Structures are given as C-alpha cells and as structure tokens.
Amino acid sequence: MAVTIKDVARLADVSPSTVSRVIANSPRISHRTKEKVKVAMEELGYHPNYNARSLANHNTTNTLGIVMPNSAKKAFQNPFFPEVIRGISSKARKEGYGLYLSTGQTEEELFDEVTHMVEGSRVDGIALLYSKINDKILHYLVEKNFPCVLIGRPYEIPEEQVTFINNDNIKAAKMVTDYLLLLGHKDIAFVGGNEEFVVTLDHLNGYEQALKQAGLQLKDHYKVYHEELEEGGQEAIIELMSLSEPPTALVVSDDIMTFGVLRMLSDMGVKVPEELSIISFNNVMISKLSSPPMTTVDIHIYDIGHKACHHLIEKLKDPSLPNKKVIIPHRLVKRESCKKHNGASTRL
Amino acid sequence: MAVTIKDVARLADVSPSTVSRVIANSPRISHRTKEKVKVAMEELGYHPNYNARSLANHNTTNTLGIVMPNSAKKAFQNPFFPEVIRGISSKARKEGYGLYLSTGQTEEELFDEVTHMVEGSRVDGIALLYSKINDKILHYLVEKNFPCVLIGRPYEIPEEQVTFINNDNIKAAKMVTDYLLLLGHKDIAFVGGNEEFVVTLDHLNGYEQALKQAGLQLKDHYKVYHEELEEGGQEAIIELMSLSEPPTALVVSDDIMTFGVLRMLSDMGVKVPEELSIISFNNVMISKLSSPPMTTVDIHIYDIGHKACHHLIEKLKDPSLPNKKVIIPHRLVKRESCKKHNGASTRL
DNA sequence: GTGAAAGCGCTAACAG
DNA sequence: CTGTTAGCGCTTTCAC
Numbered sequence: 001m002a003v004t005i006k007d008v009a010r011l012a013d014v015s016p017s018t019v020s021r022v023i024a025n026s027p028r029i030s031h032r033t034k035e036k037v038k039v040a041m042e043e044l045g046y047h048p049n050y051n052a053r054s055l056a057n058h059n060t061t062n063t064l065g066i067v068m069p070n071s072a073k074k075a076f077q078n079p080f081f082p083e084v085i086r087g088i089s090s091k092a093r094k095e096g097y098g099l100y101l102s103t104g105q106t107e108e109e110l111f112d113e114v115t116h117m118v119e120g121s122r123v124d125g126i127a128l129l130y131s132k133i134n135d136k137i138l139h140y141l142v143e144k145n146f147p148c149v150l151i152g153r154p155y156e157i158p159e160e161q162v163t164f165i166n167n168d169n170i171k172a173a174k175m176v177t178d179y180l181l182l183l184g185h186k187d188i189a190f191v192g193g194n195e196e197f198v199v200t201l202d203h204l205n206g207y208e209q210a211l212k213q214a215g216l217q218l219k220d221h222y223k224v225y226h227e228e229l230e231e232g233g234q235e236a237i238i239e240l241m242s243l244s245e246p247p248t249a250l251v252v253s254d255d256i257m258t259f260g261v262l263r264m265l266s267d268m269g270v271k272v273p274e275e276l277s278i279i280s281f282n283n284v285m286i287s288k289l290s291s292p293p294m295t296t297v298d299i300h301i302y303d304i305g306h307k308a309c310h311h312l313i314e315k316l317k318d319p320s321l322p323n324k325k326v327i328i329p330h331r332l333v334k335r336e337s338c339k340k341h342n343g344a345s346t347r348l
Numbered sequence: 349m350a351v352t353i354k355d356v357a358r359l360a361d362v363s364p365s366t367v368s369r370v371i372a373n374s375p376r377i378s379h380r381t382k383e384k385v386k387v388a389m390e391e392l393g394y395h396p397n398y399n400a401r402s403l404a405n406h407n408t409t410n411t412l413g414i415v416m417p418n419s420a421k422k423a424f425q426n427p428f429f430p431e432v433i434r435g436i437s438s439k440a441r442k443e444g445y446g447l448y449l450s451t452g453q454t455e456e457e458l459f460d461e462v463t464h465m466v467e468g469s470r471v472d473g474i475a476l477l478y479s480k481i482n483d484k485i486l487h488y489l490v491e492k493n494f495p496c497v498l499i500g501r502p503y504e505i506p507e508e509q510v511t512f513i514n515n516d517n518i519k520a521a522k523m524v525t526d527y528l529l530l531l532g533h534k535d536i537a538f539v540g541g542n543e544e545f546v547v548t549l550d551h552l553n554g555y556e557q558a559l560k561q562a563g564l565q566l567k568d569h570y571k572v573y574h575e576e577l578e579e580g581g582q583e584a585i586i587e588l589m590s591l592s593e594p595p596t597a598l599v600v601s602d603d604i605m606t607f608g609v610l611r612m613l614s615d616m617g618v619k620v621p622e623e624l625s626i627i628s629f630n631n632v633m634i635s636k637l638s639s640p641p642m643t644t645v646d647i648h649i650y651d652i653g654h655k656a657c658h659h660l661i662e663k664l665k666d667p668s669l670p671n672k673k674v675i676i677p678h679r680l681v682k683r684e685s686c687k688k689h690n691g692a693s694t695r696l
Numbered sequence: 697g698t699g700a701a702a703g704c705g706c707t708a709a710c711a712g
Numbered sequence: 713c714t715g716t717t718a719g720c721g722c723t724t725t726c727a728c
Contacts, residue, residue: 002407002467004705015715020707028713047467051402051409052705055720059350059399063448076430077633085449086424093451093461098470100411101433101449103441113441119350119395121721122446230637259637266639285425289578289607291614291639352721363699368723376697400721403704469705 003044012040023048054121063098064088064312065123067114067137069130070106077229078256079284080301084129084151087305095313097124111136118146125312131155131164131198138162147319149312151304155198163315163323165308167299169199169281172330173206173251176279176297179332180249181214184341185277189222189247191236191261193229193254200225203253203281222247226257233260241268248341252280255287258294258337266291273339283333293335300328351392360388371396402469411446412436412660413471415462415485417478418454425577426604427632428649432477432499435653443661445472459484466494473660479503479512479546486510495667497660499652503546511663511671513656515647517547517629520678521554521599524627524645527680528597529562532689533625537570537595539584539609541577541602548573551601551629570595574605581608589616596689600628603635606642606685614639621687631681641683648676 005023009016014033021029022037040046054061066088068081076082085099092099100123104110114137117123124147128138131152141148142161150164180188190207192200208218224239226232233252237260240247252258258280262272270276272292280287283298307326315321353371357364362381369377370385388394402409414436416429424430433447440447448471452458462485465471472495476486479500489496490509498512528536538555540548556566572587574580581600585608588595600606606628610620618624620640628635631646655674663669 002469002705005707006705016705017707017716018714021714024707026713030713033713045467047464049403049407049705050468050470051399051407052720053707054399055397055403055722056705056707057720058707059397059720061399066449076434077427079425079427079430082424082427082430089449089451090453093453093457099449099451101414101437101447103437103447105438105441109441116395119393120398121350122398230633256634259634263637263639263641285578286604286607286634289611291611293611350721353723354721364722365700365724366698368721369698372723374697378697381697397721400704401723403706404721404723405704406723407704 002049003046004049005046007044008037008040008046011044012037059121061098061122061124062096063100063123064092064309065100065102065114065117065126067102067110067126067128069132070104070110078254079286080254080282081129083284083301084305084308087302087307088127088309089305091306091309091313095309097309097313107136111140114140118144125149125316127151127308127312131166132194132196133198133201134196147312147315149308149315151308152198153202153325155201159325160323163311163325165304165311165326165328167304167328167330169202170206170209172281172297172299173203174210175206175332176281177207177210177251178214180251180277180279180338181210183249183277183338185247185249186216186341187222187245187247188249188251189224189240191233191240191250191252191257192223192225193232193257194227195225200253203251207251229254229256230260230263233257233262234264237261237264237268241265241270247276249277249338250279252278255280255282255284255294255296258287258296259290262290262292262294262337273337274342277338277341279338287333288335290337292337294337295335296333297330298333299330304328350397351394352397353394355392356385356388356394359392360385407469409446409469409472410444411448411471412440412657413448413450413462413465413474415450415458415474415476417480418452418458426602427634428602428630429477431632431649432653432656435650435655436475436657437653439654439657439661443657445657445661455484459488462488466492473497473664475499475656475660479514480542480544481546481549482544495660495663497656497663499656500546501550501673503549507673508671511659511673513652513659513674513676515652515676515678517550518554518557520629520645520647521551522558523554523680524629525555525558525599526562528599528625528627528686529558529564531597531625531686533595533597534564534689535570535593535595536597536599537572537588539581539588539598539600539605540571540573541580541605542575543573548601551599555599577602577604578608578611581605581610582612585609585612585616589613589618595624597625597686598627600626603628603630603632603642603644606635606644607638610638610640610642610685621685622690625686625689627686635681636683638685640685642685643683644681645678646681647678652676 126148153166474496
C-alpha cells in the first residue's frame with residue numbers, strides 16, 4: 001500500500017534497519033548515510049506507520065487517553081472540559097503526544113472503554129477529567145497501576161496512590177463564603193452540582209466551615225443540589241426563593257449554573273446584587289458576559305489541564321517517579337454580582 | 349507482557365488462528381470450540397491488542413480523526429465544537445469507533461498533524477469540523493482521496509468531490525434578515541466572525557440578499573467582522589453604535605458573540621430589544637440564558653455531528669459510495685431579543 | 697472445523 | 713557504522 005521503510009531502504013541503497021536508525025536519529029549513523037536516507041524518504045513521501053511502530057516498541061503509542069464523565073449531555077456542555085482539554089492538548093502536542101477521546105455515555109460504557117484503551121494498548125496513559133466518589137474507573141487504573149493523572153482529587157483512595165491536579169476547593173469555598181459574610185450576609189445558601197462529584201463536596205465543606213466559624217447555624221434547606229447545569233440553576237432558585245426565609249446570598253458551585261440562576265432571578269424580578277448576592281466558581285470564558293457580570297473564583301482551568309498533561313508525561317517517561325499532588329492556585333475575580341447586605345433583613 | 353492470543357490458545361488447547369477466528373466470530377468454528385475459547389479468554393482476562401490488529405488488518409484502526417480549527421484559543425471556546433463532537437461521539441461509539449483529536453495550534457501544525465494521521469495510518473477517516481476558504485487540509489484530503497467528511501461546505505472545491513454536512517446558512521441568514529425587515533427595521537447591521545470561514549460568508553450573503561430584495565441599499569459600515577468571539581462582539585458594538593446612523597437591528601453570526609454584544613450594550617445603557625433588536629445563530633445550550641434571552645437560529649449542532657459521523661463511517665464501509673451533500677434543517681427560536689421597530693428613527 | 701505458516705511495518709539485539 | 717535476523721500480536725491464505 002503505502003510507502004514503507006523497505007522502499008526507502010531500497011532507494012537509498014541501505015538496509016531497512018539503517019532507515020529505522022535514521023528515523024530514530026541514532027548517533028551511530030554517518031552523516032552521509034543520514035542525508036542519503038532523508039533524501040530518499042523525501043522523494044518517496046515516506047511516513048512511519050504508527051501501528052507497526054507501536055507494536056515493535058513494546059506497545060507504546062504516544063497517545064494519551066482523555067476520559068470525561070459519561071459525556072452524554074452533562075459534561076461537554078460545560079466549558080470547563082473544553083478548556084481543560086485545551087490545556088492538555090497544548091502540552092501534549094509540544095511533547096509529541098496525540099489525544100484519544102473517550103466517548104462512553106454511561107458509566108458502564110465508559111468503564112469498558114477505559115479497559116479497552118488500557119489492555120488493548122491504545123494509549124500510554126490516561127487523564128481522568130473528573131473526580132467522583134467510588135469511581136470504578138479510578139479504582140481500576142490505580143489497582144492496575146496504569147499511568148494516569150486525576151483532575152480533582154481521589155476520595156476513598158489514599159492520596160499517595162495517585163497523581164492529581166486540583167484546586168484547593170475547600171479553601172476557595174470558605175473564602176467566598178467569608179467574603180459574603182464580611183459583606184454582612186447571614187442567610188447564605190449553597191447551590192451545588194451532582195453530589196457524587198468531589199468538587200461539590202469540597203465546596204460544601206468550605207461553605208460550612210465558614211458559617212460555623214462565624215457562629216452561624218447550618219440550615220439544611222439552604223443546601224440544594226442539581227445535576228443539570230442550567231435547569232439546575234433555575235430549579236435551585238425556585239426552591240430557595242420560596243422559602244419562608246429566602247437567602248440574601250448564594251454560593252454557586254459552577255458558573256454555568258449561575259447563568260441559570262441569573263436567568264430565573266431576572267424572570268422573577270429579583271435584582272442582583274441589590275436583593276441577592278451571588279458568587280460562583282470557575283471563571284470560564286463566558287462568565288464575564290453575564291448580566292450582571294458575575295463575581296467568581298478563577299481556578300485556572302487551562303493550567304490545570306496543562307499541568308495534568310505535564311505530570312502524566314513525566315510519569316510515562318519515568319514510571320518510578322512518586323505520585324504527585326499539585327494544587328493550582330485560585331483567585332477571586334470580583335465583578336458585579338455581590339453587594340453589601342443592606343441591613344433590612346428579608347425575614348418577616 | 350499482557351496476555352496474548354497465544355496464551356489463550358494454549359489454555360484452550362487450540363491454535364492461535366482458532367482464537368482469532370473466535371474473536372472475529374467466524375461461522376466456521378464449532379460451537380463447542382467457541383465456548384472453550386471464550387472461557388479461556390475470560391479466565392485470562394484477554395483483550396485484543398489494537399496495534400497488532402491494525403497492522404494485520406490492512407491498517408484499519410477503527411478510529412476517526414477529529415480536526416478542529418487551530419484550536420489554540422478561538423475554537424474550543426465556542427460551545428459549537430463540544431456539541432458537534434458530542435454528536436460525533438455518540439454515533440462513533442455506537443459503531444465501535446474511537447476518536448482521535450487534533451491538537452495543532454497553528455495552521456502548519458494542524459496540517460502536519462493531519463498528514464501524520466493519514467499517512468501513518470492512525471485513523472481510518474477524518475471529520476473536518478470547520479470550513480474555511482483555501483484550506484490546505486481539505487485540499488490535501490480531497491487530493492489524497494482520503495475518507496473524510498466536512499462540516500460546513502467546500503468553497504473552491506466542487507461539491508461533488510467531498511461529502512459535507514451543512515446548514516443552509518444563506519437561507520437562514522436571509523430568513524432572519526427578512527424577519528427583522530418585517531418587524532419594520534431598515535437599518536440592519538451584520539456582525540460576522542472571521543471572514544475566512546465559509547459560514548461567515550454565507551451569512552453575509554443571505555443578509556445581503558434580503559436587503560437587496562427589500563430594495564435597501566447595502567452599507568459597508570454596517571458590516572463588521574471580528575475574529576475573537578466575545579471581545580469581538582463588544583468591539584463590533586462600539587464600531588456600530590458610534591456611527592452617525594447606528595443600526596436598529598443586528599444579525600450576529602454566532603451566539604457567543606451575541607453575549608459579548610449584549611454585555612456591551614448593557615454597559616452602554618442601550619436597551620435590547622427596545623432600542624436594538626438582535627438575532628443570531630447556533631442556539632447553543634447557554635443561549636437561552638442570556639439577558640434578554642436571545643432569539644436565534646437553531647442549527648441542530650448535535651445532529652450535524654451525528655450525521656457527519658454517520659456518513660463518514662458509511663464511506664469507510666463502502667469507499668465506492670458517491671459523495672453526499674447533507675443539509676440539516678434550521679429553525680428560528682424566537683425569544684426576547686427582537687422587537688418591532690417603533691417608527692422613531694434613530695437617525696438625526 | 698481447525699492448524700501451520702507467512703506477513704503486516706517496524707525495532708532491536710547481535711554480528712561484523 | 714551498517715546489515716541480518718527475529719519478533720511484536722494478530723489475521724489470513726492454504727492445507728488437511
């Protein structure tokens with residue numbers, strides 16, 4: 001079919017192994033021969049065959065697997081993932097790695113896919129783009145000791161057993177809650193995503209720590225969770241604003257949810273930030289374009305991806321390296337969705 | 349290393365070729381043997397090696413290449429791409445195909461990557477997620493007659509030479525402009541993306557057709573283009589609203605741009621739709637959450653991806669099939685960003 | 697129905 | 713420095 005190493009060898013009048021050595025840029029090939037071979041490759045338009053290469057190379061593929069949560073609908077809707085992938089992608093390309101994308105839409109499918117990637121030698125390493133509790137896939141990867149990096153953090157599994165890239169989500173959530181507290185808010189509610197995701201748990205944790213430290217009582221009805229990003233935000237508002245003591249401030253786990261929240265609030269005629277302060281997380285590209293522009297925590301998504309890829313590749317190069325825990329700093333981006341609480345309690 | 353076909357053969361007490369036949373589910377293997385082999389595979393935890401398979405299989409890889417525009421920053425920011433990929437992904441998985449993602453960040457890098465995918469037998473086919481004029485990659489693919497599908501439409505290349513999935517963007521743009529016209533607007537501006545993308549050209553074309561048909565004069569200063577989605581939208585507004593005769597309605601090429609537009613308008617205190625009507629394209633998930641909720645053309649992005657993948661795989665199965673042109677229907681989603689023009693011209 | 701053997705394109709000892 | 717040889721794991725004639 002295509003032009004092979006043999007064709008090149010024949011044309012350059014050398015043996016196939018010599019051609020192979022030229023490809024690998026082996027130092028023990030004379031300059032003259034190298035040139036000769038390169039000319040032949042050029043002339044024939046030679047490109048190495050990846051599959052053959054992998055096969056002969058102890059099955060290294062130079063490709064990285066990217067695993068997203070059962071991508072069906074939920075995941076890819078969130079700009080978080082594209083942005084992480086952008087970070088991964090940029091590093092991967094610099095290092096000559098390709099990217100193989102998971103497509104599974106249910107947990108089972110995903111798991112199957114991962115085992116196929118791994119056992120079938122389709123990828124050299126895997127980046128898991130989410131952290132959830134009791135994740136079969138992570139357990140499998142760890143047990144198998146397959147090179148991988150986790151975005152987020154392991155939950156049941158001891159931290160030393162896996163390399164992960166995370167934000168200090170607890171601290172960040174505590175910080176934003178403290179901020180709201182300092183603005184004079186006391187009735188602060190929490191709107192989280194899926195409770196199976198570690199990030200939701202961490203945000204909740206930070207939120208509660210702040211309230212406790214301020215001597216405030218935690219109220220169960222101030223904590224709502226919704227899986228669907230946009231509708232979730234809207235439903236959360238209905239629940240919260242129909243309480244007898246609606247909150248005056250909100251900690252929302254995700255910017256896209258905040259879009260839903262803002263939309264619903266606008267429909268209800270509730271003014272942000274005058275009547276309700278809102279703060280959320282991620283600072284995706286579009287966050288600055290909400291009305292009002294949202295105050296949010298920038299978690300440096302791109303960096304997360306970049307670093308994740310970096311550490312994954314590092315591990316591929318030297319598997320004996322210990323696992324690493326990398327925390328990407330976050331930073332509050334103040335815009336216009338938070339305001340000092342104006343004394344007048346919303347309580348009856 | 350891993351468990352191979354030979355290990356299974358040994359355990360099942362058959363030859364490797366028999367095992368291979370069982371994997372392929374060959375009809376000429378006795379039921380008894382099949383069972384025996386399957387048990388052995390199960391016991392050993394056998395997984396076929398993709399690379400070896402590809403190599404022996406005339407280099408079919410069962411993976412599809414996905415090529416996005418120099419993904420650097422611009423592309424992946426737009427929810428369009430994740431959504432297309434979601435459509436592709438869902439079909440690919442159903443058919444047992446994997447996805448290989450491009451990572452190139454410049455045109456050169458991308459081109460290199462594609463040639464490597466193709467010549468190196470890394471993928472069986474390619475989905476090009478964008479259409480731009482004079483695209484080296486598309487030319488290469490067509491000339492090489494490599495199985496591929498284009499999202500959008502070919503520009504210089506004759507339509508019969510490539511399978512493509514598109515919306516009727518010209519018609520859609522004409523339709524929205526006509527709609528604005530019917531609402532009484534006469535000063536309608538066009539805000540487009542990068543002029544190298546065919547979709548921008550098509551939108552412009554439809555816009556101009558409508559104006560001409562209405563006997564209105566085309567004004568050059570009513571046509572602005574910006575590459576960056578969100579900043580672009582904002583800059584466009586500055587240009588347009590500082591004209592001596594600012595428009596009363598806008599046709600914007602992309603929903604995310606519209607977010608930028610709305611943000612800037614809000615900052616300037618221009619009321620939408622009271623003072624300015626806006627209509628745009630795509631209807632990405634978040635579009636419904638703008639303030640006001642934007643009127644836009646739903647182009648069924650997911651379907652585009654799904655169909656693209658379908659036709660690509662079809663072509664893989666039977667390369668002799670003629671190229672196809674598939675038009676995905678669009679539909680106007682009326683929300684709250686358009687309003688009847690209220691007589692009082694904004695002109696001095 | 698099943699086995700033996702060759703070969704996909706490349707790499708990596710091992711010789712020289 | 714370079715050629716020869718074996719083999720990566722699988723598929724596929726060709727025999728039996």
